[in-house]
Amino acid sequence: MTAPIIPPIFPSSVTPAGQPSLGHSLRLDDGDLVFDEQAHDLAEVTELDALSQALRLSINTQLGTDRLNVQFGFDRLAIGAYAYNLTTRKEYVKMQLVRCVGLDARVRDVHEVFFSDDPRAFDAQPQLDAVAQEQVVAAVRASRDYTVFVVIETVTNQPLTVDAEATLG
Secondary structure (H helix, E strand, O other): OOOOOOOOOOHHHEOOOOOEOOOEEEOEEOOEEOEEOOOOEEOEEEHHHHHHHHHHHHHHOEOOOOOOOOOOOEOOOHHHHHOOOHHHHHHHHHHHHHHHHHOOOOEEEEEEEEEOOOHHHHOOOOOOOHHHHHHHHHHHHHHOEEEEEEEEEEOOOOEEEEEEEEEOO
16 A cells, blocks of 8 residues: 655645746735736736745844744844944844845755945946945945845755845944
8 A cells, every 4th residue: 555645735835847936925015915907916926026025025024023933034123232333233134134034945045145335236237437336335334224135046046136225333
């Protein structure tokens, strides 16, 4: 007698072709559901967009506020409590982002975390000369409002860059 086939816990975690799925969800706009006027239904997101949305949601959720999963979220409150200067705050944010994003089973690896004032942030903007880059860095540091970028590899071997806002200072 053969053992019964038990369906996976998350049936949508695999595509019909047997490949890993990055998800399927309802589209959110600043935390609100989006209505698709043409379809007369709630808008949906799939694959990379679904993963990106889920990761942003986890980053924007304070650690410990989800009663069903207290490990879900990003610990924003501790930034001011434990990190004493800009460098240590940035390192703390990086560690928290790696922990937060790395908990998602659809993330294979976190390759890189960098901030909008880091030299790496200008790789995608070759049109900016050194003077313009210095102006951007000065403006970011003066405002203390940073964009942080998390470069990941998904379980489907696709790269994804997720950005988040952070106030440091």
